[in-house]
Amino acid sequence: MTAISSTGITLKSRPVGEPQASDFGTEVSEAGAPAAGQIQVKNSWMSVDPYMRGRMYDRESYVPPFQIGEVLTGGAVGRVTATNHPDYAVGDLVQSMAGWREAWTAPPEAVMAVKLPGNTGLPDSAFLGIAGMPGLTAYAGILRVAELKEGDTVFVSGAAGAVGSAVVQIAKIKGCTVIGSAGGAEKCAFVKELGADECIDYRAAGDYEGLLAALRAAAPKGIDVYFDNVGGDHFQAAIEVARPMARMAICGMISQYNDTEPRPGPNNVIQIVGKQLQIRGFIVSTHADMQPAFLADMSQWIASGKMKFEETVMEGVENAPAAFMGLFSGQNKGKMLVKL
Numbered sequence: 001m002t003a004i005s006s007t008g009i010t011l012k013s014r015p016v017g018e019p020q021a022s023d024f025g026t027e028v029s030e031a032g033a034p035a036a037g038q039i040q041v042k043n044s045w046m047s048v049d050p051y052m053r054g055r056m057y058d059r060e061s062y063v064p065p066f067q068i069g070e071v072l073t074g075g076a077v078g079r080v081t082a083t084n085h086p087d088y089a090v091g092d093l094v095q096s097m098a099g100w101r102e103a104w105t106a107p108p109e110a111v112m113a114v115k116l117p118g119n120t121g122l123p124d125s126a127f128l129g130i131a132g133m134p135g136l137t138a139y140a141g142i143l144r145v146a147e148l149k150e151g152d153t154v155f156v157s158g159a160a161g162a163v164g165s166a167v168v169q170i171a172k173i174k175g176c177t178v179i180g181s182a183g184g185a186e187k188c189a190f191v192k193e194l195g196a197d198e199c200i201d202y203r204a205a206g207d208y209e210g211l212l213a214a215l216r217a218a219a220p221k222g223i224d225v226y227f228d229n230v231g232g233d234h235f236q237a238a239i240e241v242a243r244p245m246a247r248m249a250i251c252g253m254i255s256q257y258n259d260t261e262p263r264p265g266p267n268n269v270i271q272i273v274g275k276q277l278q279i280r281g282f283i284v285s286t287h288a289d290m291q292p293a294f295l296a297d298m299s300q301w302i303a304s305g306k307m308k309f310e311e312t313v314m315e316g317v318e319n320a321p322a323a324f325m326g327l328f329s330g331q332n333k334g335k336m337l338v339k340l
Contacts, residue, residue: 129335158229310334
């Protein structure tokens with residue numbers, strides 16, 4: 001068993017506003033031969049996700065902040081290249097939180113590593129997207145948090161992204177009318193291909209009034225469910241168009257992640273009372289108990305052609321910062337990944 005050279009991406013400085021290339025650095029280290037209870041893994045894919053922006057602030061949150069000078073962490077899949085652990089063999093496919101690097105050696109539990117099944121028929125990369133954390137986020141958020149019901153009219157912001165695109169399809173599978181929102185004609189065409197009944201091009205809408213007018217036209221009788229990935233004007237428009245007793249699953253607010261000053265809140269929050277709206281923020285890890293049902297349903301939906309997924313891929317660990325920054329300018333269609 002030998003060591004493997006590994007290039008990793010470090011946080012060089014805490015971003016102010018939108019992350020810049022200068023906020024990231026590189027570090028070359030070795031993934032050593034595994035000691036007792038350890039495995040050595042060569043990563044083949046790594047994920048970049050919007051939540052990682054929050055970890056770049058030095059503040060308390062539901063996950064600890066990234067530290068300056070340390071290699072970043074995130075979802076990754078790879079193959080075991082050497083093992084000193086009874087439950088892992090060379091060649092096993094492993095998912096871990098040891099991303100942003102080419103290889104690693106550690107006890108599996110130290111990096112939240114789990115051995116993945118080898119007979120799913122899915123590409124390895126899918127376990128970072130449709131069959132991984134983003135897929136489970138969509139599944140738990142729309143079915144449990146938003147309490148989806150057949151016949152609901154559902155509005156999904158960020159509908160061309162990894163989570164939003166899965167939400168669109170789950171809602172259609174469950175017999176709902178679905179309105180998506182995405183930036184640009186190409187992305188809206190993609191959302192329609194996924195089965196959405198309508199897709200609002202928020203860039204063409206121009207401003208809040210344009211977005212609101214487009215949403216009212218798409219949902220003249222109002223919406224029963226809102227799945228929020230964007231926040232800001234989308235959240236305010238959803239409150240405005242919500243029917244009484246509507247449910248809102250607040251997954252993320254990517255339009256606000258790079259704000260340097262607190263943004264004024266929606267000016268129509270008083271409607272939450274009169275309409276008796278249910279608005280729930282959620283973190284996917286809270287709903288880990290849904291994993292078995294999620295994998296069973298998702299595998300069936302993919303196999304039957306009911307669930308499609310798209311990946312935007314950049315190659316090489318050195319391009320991980322560019323992939324991450326691309327999330328905030330809408331460069332991804334579906335899941336943004338880095339192939340190592």
